[in-house]
Amino acid sequence: MTVVAPAIAERFRPGQFVAISVGGTGSPMLMRRGLPIHDVKPDYGGTVEFVFPADLPGAGWLAERRVRDSLDLVGPLGRPFPVPRDPVHCVLVGSGYGSAGLFMLADRLQQRGSRVDFVLGATSADRVFGALRARRMGQTATLATEDGSLGVRGRVTDVLPQVIEDARGDVVYACGPMAMLRTVAAVATEFAIPSQVAVREIVGCGTGVCMSCVLPVIGEDGITRMVRSCVEGPVFRGERLRFDDVGTIPFDALGAPGARGPVEGFRER
Template sequence: MNTINKSAVQQIATIHSNKRVGAYHQILINVGEMVKSCRPGNFVAISVGGDSSRMILRRAFAISRVSDSSQYGGTMELIVAPHGSGSKWLCAQPEGSELDIVAPLGTSFGIPTEPINALLVGGGYGSAPLFGLADVLKNRGCKVDMLLGASIGTKIYAPMEGKRSVNSLKIYTEDGSMGEKGRVTESLLEIISNRSIDVIYSCGPMGMLRAITELVANTEVIHQCAVEESMACGIGICMTCVLPVRNEDGSTSMLRSCIDGPVMDGSHVQWDLVGRIPEAHQ
């Protein structure tokens, strides 16, 4: 296993609670000492379907946040949209069920050593890891603003929690059913200028991550994004989650999202080549 996942362990974890929150499920898992190794941006790979299932591959889920309390011990929070067969199975598991998990996996968001002005941009349930990140940034003395976007209001995850977690929150929906009508990228440059943003942290659809990268290309703003690529193994073996990334010499390498990501420098991703094989690798 790559050194980036040197803290990852496989263990059996118990579901503490499973609550429906809008269009998603908030699942809290007891993971014990594992929380000490988890960082914002990491993910967990979960065996789904049960012992007799044909779903032999683990499913990767972003870790929303972790907590270590005297009452519950070490817990991991997941925000899951019940779309595919694996996520539907997970959302159907009751309190007390046991899960076979491997975590923490992948790269995490870079946390500044000094206070900065940070902008967190999330799309749909992809915004969930940003809440835990906001806690860490605020503890470092950073000023944290957040933009949340989705196609409709019901797909905005926990807007009230967002307001409590950051200095300011702005919501966009494509149909105008919550917040402003439009996309999170529409006023991005204006917000960056008005709030003197140093770093953007983003989670969400690949199209949104690409749009943010292109908008800040001519600015000094750093863009750290958690890419959304399908991960079949989660530990760098299967090569199904590769992304084209520009090297310092201008060449392109196909890097694994689960090992070299999911958090990457948006300016390094060759967004126009995503889903294609660069000529040099054919």
Template sequence: MTAPVQERAAEIFSVRRVGQYVEFTIVAPRIAAGFEPGHFLAVAVGGENTAMILRRAFAIAGATPGDRFAGTVQFVVAEHGPGTQWLVQRRAGDTLDVVGPLGRPFPLPKNAAPAVLVGGGYGSAPLLPLARTLLAAGAPVEIVLGAASADRLYGELAAKRLVGAVTVTTDDGSAGTKGLVTDVLPEAIERIGAEIVYACGPMPMLRAVGAVAKERAIRAQVAVEESMACGIGVCMTCVLPVRGADGASRFVRSCVEGPVFDAMDVRWGDVGRLPADLVGADAMGGH
């Protein structure tokens, strides 16, 4: 497993608006060298004198090794609070303090198993390098992208260049099929004879994708979108209730043990609360 590194002055190589999102390419050769699909990075926001001490976590959308363009890394930002508002105002030539690669990457099948990749909104970002890796290993790949509206899709053109036909859904019908990714996922699984599903996006979508995969007796590996304040397992803000190999459920840190989990192991109905049967929950004593 690659140890994360800190690039204190990663230069922004380019900034590109993509619908409602902003795509950054930064020069970070040491992070690029250790990248595997599913890794993320943590970015300091606000500048040197800011009161915003917590980093913001973003999935790595791709990396170019150091022998080309000095080693670059891409990530995608959706503007929400003050941290991301500050970040999207940065321009080429500015520098960022980033840490990565963080987390556990997507597990790859031992054989070239047919796979369906499902992305919600800018959650499709980490799936594009995954698709390249699977295709390079000889695995048939199909991609399903969904979003609330056309301007909240990400990576549709890149996905089409990779695999050809891409199935798109939007809640409002402004692009592709009106509806949810799970409305079209069963057909995609059948069409390609998928043996595994990979997904990244909002938590309700991941839960629904996991349910579809379970119905068809195939595995689903999902990259969760929990808030990750430190990215290195210290602050405990990103814990999820997950069943272990021994059948017992524990809180695990999404940033260290994840962000990729087997969908069957996540206790989706208990996300955000403390189930009484979790290992160690009895010691909380009602706190």
């Protein structure tokens, strides 16, 4: 979906997102939906393009919007991807509609002289996002689907090690489900290269007030803190995100209660 939002288009940096209210003024869906920004065009009226999955609560209502309809959205939100100062070899990994957030990043990296190799995938061919654009932009574009309907049969993390080796990757960037990001971070660690992962947690407000998206993250001082992914994220260093403890408050986190247990209101993973 493309909307005219010049203030968002002007300030956007790759990795940031928008939080959109769905359902209209009479809707019982009070929480906003956090969606990755796929593209912006500041010079063409200030347009912003974002992507939403068909199973998103309120997707039907969004799909029914027409030209000149108004939407209630806030952005750009969150911290963007850090971009290297010098040219490096970058591997960009995405799954499903989460891949939408990678293409503006790829453009920025290429402007800095970096090499970009894509690894995109999903459960099936119809859920792979941006395959054609990735082939046009990237030095290489490796596709993987779990049912084998497009590219290699398997998951993006199955082919990632070979892509890193072939591309001589210096850094991995990833957008997608938490399980995928966990494996991406582990693979990057095996190759002794950094990873930057953009999480897709539930975002209720997008401004850090509702505390619905907190995650355990290890700080530079080695201390684990419960941080808001919509404000301190959504981009984190892969090796600092405690994937095993997502959905809980680790006993050693700063300010944690004495016993480890599920965070009230969080879904189990």
